[in-house]
Amino acid sequence: MGTTAVKWRIGVRKFGQRQRREALEFYLMIAPWVLGFLVLTLGPMLYSLFLSFHDFDLFHAPRWVALGNFRYLFFEPYPANPFWKSLAVTTYFTFLSVPVGIISSLVIAMLLNARIRGRALYRTLFYLPSLTPSVASALLWIWILNSRWGLANAVLRTVGLPELRWLTDASLVIPSFVLMGLWSAGGNTAVIFLAGLQGVPAHLYEAAEIDGANWWRRIWAVTLPMISPTIFFNLIMGIIGSFQVFNSAYLMTDGGPEYATYFLVLYIYQEAFKKLQFGRGSAIAWILFIILLFFTLVQFRLSGRWVYYEGEAAR
Amino acid sequence: MSGNAYRRYPVLGMTATRLMVNALLYAIITIGAIVAMVPMVWTLSSSLKDTAHVFSVNIEWIPHPAYWSNYQELFVRLPFVRYVANTMIIVASNVVSSVLMASIAAFAFARLRAPAKNLLFFLVISTMLLPSQVTLIPRYLIYSRLGMIDTYWPLVIPGWLGGGAFEIFLFRQFFLGLPLELDDAARIDGCSTWRIYSSIVMPLAKPVIATLAIFNFIWAWSDLFGPLIYLNTMEKFTLPLGLATLRLNAEKSSRWELVMCGAVVSIIPPLVVFFLGQQYFVQGIALSGIKG
Numbered sequence: 290m291g292t293t294a295v296k297w298r299i300g301v302r303k304f305g306q307r308q309r310r311e312a313l314e315f316y317l318m319i320a321p322w323v324l325g326f327l328v329l330t331l332g333p334m335l336y337s338l339f340l341s342f343h344d345f346d347l348f349h350a351p352r353w354v355a356l357g358n359f360r361y362l363f364f365e366p367y368p369a370n371p372f373w374k375s376l377a378v379t380t381y382f383t384f385l386s387v388p389v390g391i392i393s394s395l396v397i398a399m400l401l402n403a404r405i406r407g408r409a410l411y412r413t414l415f416y417l418p419s420l421t422p423s424v425a426s427a428l429l430w431i432w433i434l435n436s437r438w439g440l441a442n443a444v445l446r447t448v449g450l451p452e453l454r455w456l457t458d459a460s461l462v463i464p465s466f467v468l469m470g471l472w473s474a475g476g477n478t479a480v481i482f483l484a485g486l487q488g489v490p491a492h493l494y495e496a497a498e499i500d501g502a503n504w505w506r507r508i509w510a511v512t513l514p515m516i517s518p519t520i521f522f523n524l525i526m527g528i529i530g531s532f533q534v535f536n537s538a539y540l541m542t543d544g545g546p547e548y549a550t551y552f553l554v555l556y557i558y559q560e561a562f563k564k565l566q567f568g569r570g571s572a573i574a575w576i577l578f579i580i581l582l583f584f585t586l587v588q589f590r591l592s593g594r595w596v597y598y599e600g601e602a603a604r
Numbered sequence: 605m606s607g608n609a610y611r612r613y614p615v616l617g618m619t620a621t622r623l624m625v626n627a628l629l630y631a632i633i634t635i636g637a638i639v640a641m642v643p644m645v646w647t648l649s650s651s652l653k654d655t656a657h658v659f660s661v662n663i664e665w666i667p668h669p670a671y672w673s674n675y676q677e678l679f680v681r682l683p684f685v686r687y688v689a690n691t692m693i694i695v696a697s698n699v700v701s702s703v704l705m706a707s708i709a710a711f712a713f714a715r716l717r718a719p720a721k722n723l724l725f726f727l728v729i730s731t732m733l734l735p736s737q738v739t740l741i742p743r744y745l746i747y748s749r750l751g752m753i754d755t756y757w758p759l760v761i762p763g764w765l766g767g768g769a770f771e772i773f774l775f776r777q778f779f780l781g782l783p784l785e786l787d788d789a790a791r792i793d794g795c796s797t798w799r800i801y802s803s804i805v806m807p808l809a810k811p812v813i814a815t816l817a818i819f820n821f822i823w824a825w826s827d828l829f830g831p832l833i834y835l836n837t838m839e840k841f842t843l844p845l846g847l848a849t850l851r852l853n854a855e856k857s858s859r860w861e862l863v864m865c866g867a868v869v870s871i872i873p874p875l876v877v878f879f880l881g882q883q884y885f886v887q888g889i890a891l892s893g894i895k896g
Contacts, residue, residue, distance in 0.1 A: 311716050312716075312717070315716040315718035318709060318711060318712035321764065321766050322765065322767070324765055325762065325766035326727065329761075330734065332742070333738075333743050333746070334734070334739055336742040337738055337740075340741065340742070397636065400632065405633065414637040416878075417641075417644070418640050418644070420822065421644070421871050422871065422874065424826065426643075428847065428851055428864070428866070429646070429647040432646075432860060432863070433643055438661070440646050440663065443661065533736075540851060557737050558833075561741050562833060567741050574738045577735055578734070581735055
C-alpha cells in the first residue's frame with residue numbers, strides 16, 4: 290500500500306521538480322571533483338601559465354619578464370642551458386622505447402594467448418616485474434648494470450663478449466633505459482593487448498585459414514587490423530608516459546652522463562625545486578604540455594587512417 | 605605464436621610440424637619467463653650477501669653463508685619500520701578516498717540527469733591527458749602557502765577531491781552496464797539516491813572496487829615524486845623516499861646489500877596484494893583498455 294502511495298505522489302508531482310531534484314543531487318555528488326578541478330587543476334594550470342612569463346623564486350614577488358624564460362630556453366647556448374639537449378634525449382627515448390615496448394608487449398601477449406599448458410602461471414611470471422615499485426626497479430638495475438660488479442657484464446664476460454659501460458657511456462645509456470623498460474613489457478600494456486586479442490572473433494581466423502592464409506598473413510590481415518584500437522590506445526599512453534619519465538633518471542644517472550638522460554621532467558625538477566626557478570620550470574612544463582597535446586592530436590588525426598573500429602554500435 | 609594456437613586440436617592428431625612449432629613456443633615462452641625472473645632472483649640473492657660477496661666479480665646465485673642479519677639491520681638500525689608505517693598511512697587514505705569519491709562522482713555521471721553533464725564528463729576525461737608537471741609548481745606554492753610542506757596533506761588531499769579521472773572513468777563504465785530499471789524499482793520503493801548508490805549499485809561493483817583498490821595501493825606505495833617534493837624530515841619519509849636516500853648513502857658507504865634488502869622489502873606488499881586480488885586485477889586492466 291505504501292508503494293501505491295509513493296507512486297501516486299510521484300505521478301502528481303511536477304516533472305520539472307523531479308528533474309531539478311535529480312540535477313541538484315548530481316551537482317552535489319560531483320562537487321568534490323569540481324572543487325578539486327578548480328583548486329588543483331584549472332587554477333594551477335592558469336597560474337603556471339602566468340608564472341612562465343615571470344621570474345619567481347618564492348622569496349620575491351613574481352617579476353614580469355614577458356617571453357624572457359622562453360627566450361632563455363630557446364636561444365641560450367648548450368652547456369649553460371640544456372633545454373634542446375633535454376628535449377632531444379626525451380624525444381629520442383620516446384621514439385626508441387615506445388615502438389620497442391609496444392612490439393614486445395604485443396609479442397608477449399600473442400605468446401600468452403596461445404593454447405599452452407600452464408598459461409596462467411606464465412601470465413603471472415611475465416606480469417610480476419611490472420609490480421616492482423619504480424624505485425626498487427631503478428635500484429636493482431643500477432646494481433645489475435654496474436660496469437664492474439654487475440650481473441650484466443658478468444654474463445657478457447662468461448660468454449666472451451666485450452663488457453659494456455651500460456649507464457656511464459653517453460651513447461649507450463638510453464638503449465640501456467629502453468632495455469630496462471622491456472623487463473616490464475609483460476605488464477599492463479601486454480594485459481590490455483591480451484584482452485584485445487581475445488576479442489578477435491575466431492571465425493575470422495577460420496575464414497582466413499580456409500582462404501589459405503599462413504600464420505604470418507593471418508597476423509597481418511586479421512589480428513593487427515582487429516586490435517588496432519588497442520594498439521592506438523597503448524601508443525598514446527606509451528608516448529605520454531615516456532615523455533614524463535623521471536624516477537629512473539633521477540635515481541640511476543642523475544641526468545648524466547653528459548646530460549644523456551637529462552629528461553624534461555628531471556629538468557623541470559632541477560630548475561624548480563633545486564634552483565627555485567619557478568618561472569623557468571613552469572615554462573618548461575608548458576612546453577612539455579604543448580608537445581604532448583600536439584602528439585595526442587596528431588595521433589587522433591592519423592588514427593582514422595589505420596584504426597579499424599568494428600560497427601560503432603557495438604561500442 | 606603460430607596460428608595453430610588459435611584452434612582447438614586433439615593432441616593425438618598433431619602432425620610433426622605442429623609438434624615442432626609447439627616445442628618452439630614452449631621454449632620461447634619459458635626462456636622469456638626465466639629472463640623476467642632473473643633480476644628479481646638476483647636482487648634477493650644480493651640482499652643476503654655480506655659486503656665482500658656483493659662486490660665480487662663471480663656470479664653467485666645462492667649466497668653462502670646467507671646473511672639474514674642484513675634485514676635485521678635494515679629494520680633495527682635504519683628507520684625502515686617507520687618508513688613502512690608512514691607509507692601505509694598515505695596508501696590507506698588514497699585507497700579509501702579514490703574508491704569512495706570516484707564511485708560517487710561516477711554514479712552521478714552514469715545514473716543521474718543534469719544540465720552540463722556531458723561537458724563536465726569531457727573535462728574529467730581531458731584531465732587524463734594533462735601532464736601533472738603543468739600543475740606541479742602552483743600546487744607546491746599553494747601547499748606551501750597553507751603551511752602544508754613537510755606534512756602528508758599534499759599527498760592525500762587530491763584523492764579526497766574527486767578521486768581521480770581514471771577511477772571515475774572506470775566506475776562510470778561499469779555503472780553504465782547496470783540496468784537502469786534497478787534504480788527505477790528502488791525509487792518506486794522509496795529509496796533515496798544515496799540509498800541506491802550505497803545499497804544497490806556499490807555492492808554490485810565489487811570487481812571494480814577491488815581493481816581500483818589494488819591499483820591505488822600499488823601507485824601510492826610506489827610514488828616517489830610526491831614525497832620527494834613535499835617531505836623534508838627523515839622521520840616522515842615514505843619507503844620509496846627512504847630507499848632513494850639509502851641509495852645515495854650507499855654510494856659513500858658501499859653497503860649495496862642493504863639497498864637490495866630495501867628493494868626486496870618494497871616489492872613484497874605489491875606482490876601480496878596482487879596475489880590476493882589477481883583475478884579482479886587482470887579483469888580491471890583489460891577493462892581500462894577496451895575503449896580505445
